[in-house]
Amino acid sequence: MQDIRRRPDLMLISSVSVIALLLFWEAACRLQWVDPLFLPPPSDVFARLAGMWDEGVLFDHILASARRVMVGFAAATALAIPLGIFLGTSQRARAAFDPILSFLRPLPSMSWIPLSLLWFGITETQKYSIVFMGTFAPALLYVIEATRNIDPLLIRAARNLGTSGPQVMRHVILPASLPQIFSGFKVILGLSWTCVISAELVAAKEGLGFLIMNGKEFFQTDTVVLGMALISVTVLVTDVVFRFVENRVLAWSR
């Protein structure tokens, strides 16, 4: 992607391919090759976008989903970093937690919905919890792996030089694992968006997942496609923001 951004000729090819796809899609619908009920033309999707923009509800949906993602993701990563470093550095702790982690890891976020509704009711906390439960286990695994991948020589060298445990943590383990943790969290951020869509499919009244679900119920396929497109765009934007933060925090590692 970075190569494409730096080269105007590649940028041009990318732009042309997107425009060509949209034109072909529009033509296929207009010429009745596909039923617009099954796949609405891009012009209908843009019209829906403009309509919702005028009504002033579009941002409410985006912000509701973004807030849920950010809270759930922040809670999951805030807990995953210290716990993951601890588990990454202690074999015994890892042995104790491994069975629990193996149990939690394969569970899709959707599977938490019935219990979360009982535990938290029809509240925002319930939606945050779905994002949290869907992202915590993978985030923890990334941190554990990042910590375990640190060259043991670095830790031994620091200890030989007389540094204390907390100093080793602060000056060796944390800086050495952070680049890999950040790479993993970029993936987790994308995963958070799939979780929030699950959370909003049930008991929500706003958000991009709700938009898709409600559109589906009323066969407004243009709203469904718009919701899907908005998720992609929002994920791209959050990815750019995340990269910006990463470049600032890990400037030393470049």
Place this chain on the structure above:
Amino acid sequence: MSLRTTRRQFIQGMALGAASLALPMTGAVQAAQMQAIRYGGSAWLGHYPAWLALKKDYFKEENLDVSWESFGTTSARVSALLSGNIDVAVTAAPAALSVMARGSRHFAIIGVPENFGRVEGLLVRDGIEKLEQLKGKKIGVTFASSAHLLVLNLIEQAGMTPGKDITVLNVPAPELPAAFQSGQIDAAAAWTPQFNAIKAMPGVHVLADDTSFELYKEYGVTPGPDVLVARTAFLKEHPEAVKRFLKAYFRANEQLKFRPETAVGALTELTKLSETDQLEMIKGADWYGAQEQVNLLGPGSKYIDGLQKLAEIMVGFGQIDKAPSVREWVDPTYL
């Protein structure tokens, strides 16, 4: 044993053998001639007539091989109808109206099974006698359902604004009893069986049911009446089979209407309800027979006018973009 006897026995044996071979073959030919129809259903009461006709062999007697496909949601069932995976289904009218609003001509309305207006409504705790008393409180309802439409309409009829005067929360139907019991919501709008479950809780009563919907008094139309729909292509290809289907279907409806107790056994297989609850469910709805269909769907029908008004109400609540001309989708010619 003489040769003569042996020959006679041989001939008799051959005849018997031929007959025993021919009988199943006749059955196979008959089965091959039976028209296959794929029906989209669920455990919802709107599908009772089709299930009953299937279990009591009414379809078979009409030389129809009807298969049953189960769907968890109305939208999934309608999607299957649109994509040609099923031929006939019962669906809530709002779902059908939503597809019509998109200009789709994939199906036509060919019947009205029942009116379930008395087993869907708004339930509140004792002490609340008027909707105005719910101002500032929370109503739980499954969004995009007929109960949702009822709640929005009731709030509007009371001169209030949904979301402003009363908070309307989106609660999945199975979660409504627990949400109401735990006090997360002050009122619940539900349909059977959750409606019955909440109604049975102590200190709870029905504040309004579907008969309070603004279109009910004039048109007899509830917020989400069921309609029997069929794929347009199937109707064109097999008009006679559709006529036979409707004959068997409304025969089952007559049974539900006049002899409900004889339908209980077959229906509990579908719903897993107790026999008492099942009978109560059947009696909770008004079942329309074949004779009533002409009044409901024929030219100048008030019911269709009511569906037209329902589409306009849905436009008002932003659920569909424009009201379709409902009559264009109604085809009573198979009755």
